[in-house]
Amino acid sequence: MSGLRITGVTITPVALKDPPLLNASGVHEPYALRSIVEVHTDAGITGINEAYGDDATLALLARAADGLAGVDVFDLNELSRRIAAAVGGVEASSPTELIGAASGDKTVAQAVAAFEVACYDAQGRATGRRVADLLGGAVRERVDFSAYLFYKWAEHPGDYEADPWGEALDPDGIVKQARRMVDRYGFGSLKLKGGVFAPEEEIEAVRALRREFPDRPVRLDPNANWTVPTSHRVAEALAGELEYLEDPTPGIPGMAEVAARTELPLATNMCVTGFEEIPEAVRLGAVQVILSDHHFWGGFRATQALAGICQTFGLGLSMHSNTHLGVSLAAMVHLGAATPNLTYALDTHTPWKWESEDVVAGGGLRFVDGAVTVPAGPGLGVDLDRDAVARLHEQYLTCGFRRRDDVGWMRRVRPDWTGKRPRF
Ligand SMILES: O=C([O-])[C@@H](O)[C@@H](O)[C@H](O)[C@@H](O)C(=O)[O-]
Numbered sequence: 237m238s239g240l241r242i243t244g245v246t247i248t249p250v251a252l253k254d255p256p257l258l259n260a261s262g263v264h265e266p267y268a269l270r271s272i273v274e275v276h277t278d279a280g281i282t283g284i285n286e287a288y289g290d291d292a293t294l295a296l297l298a299r300a301a302d303g304l305a306g307v308d309v310f311d312l313n314e315l316s317r318r319i320a321a322a323v324g325g326v327e328a329s330s331p332t333e334l335i336g337a338a339s340g341d342k343t344v345a346q347a348v349a350a351f352e353v354a355c356y357d358a359q360g361r362a363t364g365r366r367v368a369d370l371l372g373g374a375v376r377e378r379v380d381f382s383a384y385l386f387y388k389w390a391e392h393p394g395d396y397e398a399d400p401w402g403e404a405l406d407p408d409g410i411v412k413q414a415r416r417m418v419d420r421y422g423f424g425s426l427k428l429k430g431g432v433f434a435p436e437e438e439i440e441a442v443r444a445l446r447r448e449f450p451d452r453p454v455r456l457d458p459n460a461n462w463t464v465p466t467s468h469r470v471a472e473a474l475a476g477e478l479e480y481l482e483d484p485t486p487g488i489p490g491m492a493e494v495a496a497r498t499e500l501p502l503a504t505n506m507c508v509t510g511f512e513e514i515p516e517a518v519r520l521g522a523v524q525v526i527l528s529d530h531h532f533w534g535g536f537r538a539t540q541a542l543a544g545i546c547q548t549f550g551l552g553l554s555m556h557s558n559t560h561l562g563v564s565l566a567a568m569v570h571l572g573a574a575t576p577n578l579t580y581a582l583d584t585h586t587p588w589k590w591e592s593e594d595v596v597a598g599g600g601l602r603f604v605d606g607a608v609t610v611p612a613g614p615g616l617g618v619d620l621d622r623d624a625v626a627r628l629h630e631q632y633l634t635c636g637f638r639r640r641d642d643v644g645w646m647r648r649v650r651p652d653w654t655g656k657r658p659r660f
């Protein structure tokens with residue numbers, strides 16, 4: 237087969253409604269920003285992907301896209317080389333809250349990811365194969381996800397449509413939310429986003445979840461909002477109760493101090509979010525599980541490289557999620573299916589999305605018993621609903637939000653809020 241050469245790229249920013257989910261930084265704004273990436277080829281085949289949609293990411297992707305004309309979608313090394321040449325040396329600000337420090341390499345990784353996944357989709361469409369097959373073959377046909385539980389307000393401040401989930405500000409509210417999520421999606425494990433209330437309250441919420449769902453593993457993620465002594469205290473209180481404790485405290489040395497005094501596995505999507513951070517984390521034994529995320533690790537191939545490193549050093553591999561639409565979900569499913577040691581259930585924000593809002597034709601992939609079946613393909617196995625893209629693009633144009641700012645949105649309600657961490 238002759239090469240499929242890139243003739244152009246379209247990037248369409250979109251905004252989706254987002255509930256007032258609380259976290260260590262503050263609270264989600266009423267809209268989350270994503271972008272739909274389309275890579276067009278001289279064969280008339282277009283590969284699609286989804287990326288962050290904040291201003292800084294859009295500028296980054298536009299710069300990267302400029303250098304891509306003529307690249308064969310099968311030549312991913314050339315794709316990476318061109319992108320590094322176009323955007324290397326720039327340290328973009330982090331596209332989202334709570335994923336750790338930015339760096340020049342991470343900026344390149346984020347840009348490569350946006351286009352690499354679209355190239356895989358184009359490869360799949362050209363060959364009639366699923367992306368999971370192109371990534372080495374599916375070792376599982378159903379990919380498990382975890383329920384992602386959040387403390388939340390019933391409504392955003394201001395004139396915004398309320399979500400159907402209601403308020404969850406105490407253990408009872410969290411258990412009700414978990415029950416509803418498990419009933420609707422069948423999730424077999426639970427993750428509580430913590431770092432919101434005093435650790436004692438969050439310990440109580442974890443215990444309440446354990447009582448209500450004794451067979452389901454529970455994870456707790458305070459996004460580095462605890463000091464080392466607080467982390468020791470919580471780790472001791474929840475020893476044997478958690479599948480893993482995610483990012484209790486900031487930084488690799490702090491995580492290493494916590495790890496030294498607990499049997500609980502520590503996981504991260506904050507202190508290790510790029511390859512350059514792995515050596516120190518391994519040397520100090522700071523983490524036992526790394527949460528991958530192809531959006532910022534550099535795409536599918538980089539995530540599989542990360543998987544190999546985790547295997548080498550005996551680390552577990554899980555997957556992180558930010559607010560996303562159905563193209564990202566499909567990408568996560570193919571990657572989850574084709575990465576043998578990605579054995580933890582993946583995080584997903586899907587339940588927090590309004591069901592009427594997706595860019596994928598047919599409303600997106602479905603969860604059955606907490607898992608998504610790898611779509612049959614070709615490529616990612618999902619197509620864009622052009623009307624929906626246009627609607628969410630219009631929403632982007634009118635909503636007025638251009639970068640994620642959980643601290644700023646919290647200030648609407650608490651003017652003294654700083655978002656400074658660790659708070660407890
Ligand atoms: O969406 C959120 O509020 C999450 O807290 C997100 O920003 C984190 O990056 C993430 O989900 C995490 O696991 O740390």
Ligand SMILES: [Mg+2]
Nearest residue numbers: 457482483505
């Ligand atoms: Mg996390």
